[in-house]
Amino acid sequence: MTYRDSNGSVPGAGPRPGGGLDLQQLRTFLAVHRSGSFTAAAQLLRLSQPTVTTQIRSLERRLGHTLFDRLPRGVAPTGEANDLAARIAAPLDALEVVAGTGGADASAPPLPLRLAGPAEALHALVLPALAPMVEEGVRLRVRTGPADGLLDELRSGRHDLVLSTVRPRGRTLLAEPLVDEEFVLVASPSWSRRIHRDRLTRQGASALCAIPLVAYDDDLPLLRRYWRHVFGVRLTCAPAITVPDLRGVMTAVVNGAGVTVLPRYLCQDALDDGRLVTLLEPEEPPINTAYLVRRPGPAGHPHLEGVWKQLVAAASRC
Template sequence: MDLSLLRTFLAVYRAGSLTAAAGLVGLSQPTVTAQLRALEAELGSQLFQRLPRGVAPTTVADELAAEVASHIDALAAVAERGLVARDPFTKPLHLAGPAELTTMRVLPALAPLVDQGLRLRISLGLSDELLAGLAAGRFDLVISTVRPRGRAVVAAPLTDEEFVLVAGRSWAARIDRERLAGEGAGCLRGVPLVSYAEDLPVIRRYWRTLFGTRPTGSATVVVPDLRGVLAAVVAGSGISVLPRYLCTEELASGALVALLDPEIPPINTLYVAARAGTEHAPHIAAVRSRLLMQARLW
């Protein structure tokens, strides 16, 4: 059986799309279609059902993928190691993630690898967009604030973000924290909220977890960067919910006040994700391993 046909099949199986798979294997879509038809003819079975958008694997495809994936990936890793035998960092690594964690945690953690020759190309953005870019081959690794799903991506838990409800000194002085702990979010009505998006994603999750309700009202200040949210809260624009790592210094100095100290604070797990079959490439494996090791200290 032609290995190139199996490689193309596996790309389509993981991507769920002929167009996306064509980009990943460096072929035209008509060539991908022709190779799939050749493989189906050789097997005597249909591998995919064509959908209005993309393709869905048949049970035959599921069985074939389970049989060949590890072998195709191993051959790809051997080929990659041969190309970079002298220098594992011969190619730049394209890494994407949320702006705050990437700049404050990820880049410092990778500095020793940069000293060894790693070249980085960084993109910042929201997880859904970045994961789509990973599956399409635009990125090598993505730090995701949501759990990646689907066959195209493999992911490992990286670290947990602990969230804290914070206010600057001026607003903290006006809020009865004992009443807040006893009565819940009702006593925060009228207090301005600072958020990085209109739909209050982090604040909404905190409210639901601790108060069992949704925040009332809308954001007073919206800035699409948690570092901007932090600056606005410190300056007295209102209250917000922030990851603790982002505001540790401000909490220690008193510039920010934690309004609640729950026994079990809300957390969110972040993941490091790679395209299936690429995680063992030398430059990707080195960065992935380094991040997983350093994240234990975060």
């Protein structure tokens, strides 16, 4: 957010007054810098947005320069803001860790950890890995949804951890690659016999022109990606069935609805027991990376680090 008067200077700015900087203002500044939004920072700090605005204005007057420029969505830090964040982040984070241990009732159980991600990956990968931690006292509140929306909610403090198939941009979130999803072209055994895999190998996508396609969206994102990566052509067909959950897509295909593309982790059991058949085994199948994403700074939940490590360890065994 910009606070310049008509000649481009910061209103009220002058020589920097003596004395140290206000820790609360610095804490608020760091929250805005990391979240990219005054609104998100207010939610994270449990302050009103006018309070956040007032504190940032006061800090700018004290420093004598602007810290944030307004964008259509959120704010962008100035060069001076980036320099300030680099200097204060580590000391403030260390102080938050110390202060956080004394501010709560040690006898009270921690609040549930708020975890979010795509329903299919949570079902197949995340919840099986975290279920044993419930006996250790971990409590979870799980939400599903599209990646972009969940990442925005993570920035604003509504989640503690997000599994995302989209890598977040910028420095407002920390992302670690967790697992590579391999996509496979599958059908039921009956459709596999009718398609003839040797014909599919010779003719490519043209061998599938008359086969019903099943997808989780009318845009066929996974199928389009597979067609482009493996066959080198653009998919123009309309789906026969759409189900907004890949588990539903798999159920339809297992029962003979047609052909689809699924992450291997989701359909491996069906492939192993013969309910599904892989139609092609390309040398370089299309893949997509899933990331574990959190806000920077000290962990806001006592079980966050443990859950993070548990998921990384489980992914290494996949």
